[in-house]
Amino acid sequence: TKIYGIGLQKAIQVRYRLGISGNIKIKELTKYQIDQIEQMIGQDHVVHWELKRGERADIERLISISCYRGIRHQDGSPLRG
Secondary structure (H helix, E strand, O other): OOOOOOOHHHHHHHHHHHOOOOOOOHHHOOHHHHHHHHHHHHHHOOOHHHHHHHHHHHHHHHHHOOOHHHHHHHHOOOOOO
16 A cells, blocks of 8 residues: 555655564554554655645646746646657
């Protein structure tokens, strides 16, 4: 299972801090462990909707200044190739 904005290094760091094995599956976690993970991610990580909002604001800025990337976003065309 993936969480938007959580990469491999952050996942390993959270797992290490909480003392959770790398071989355990999510369905095997206890409710307490899940709550600990949510709390740790929530206190020092930007949640997914804030990341999406920031990305959208960046795209809107590119469109408003009519730069090449903004025009490509507006047309739905590829930006890199």
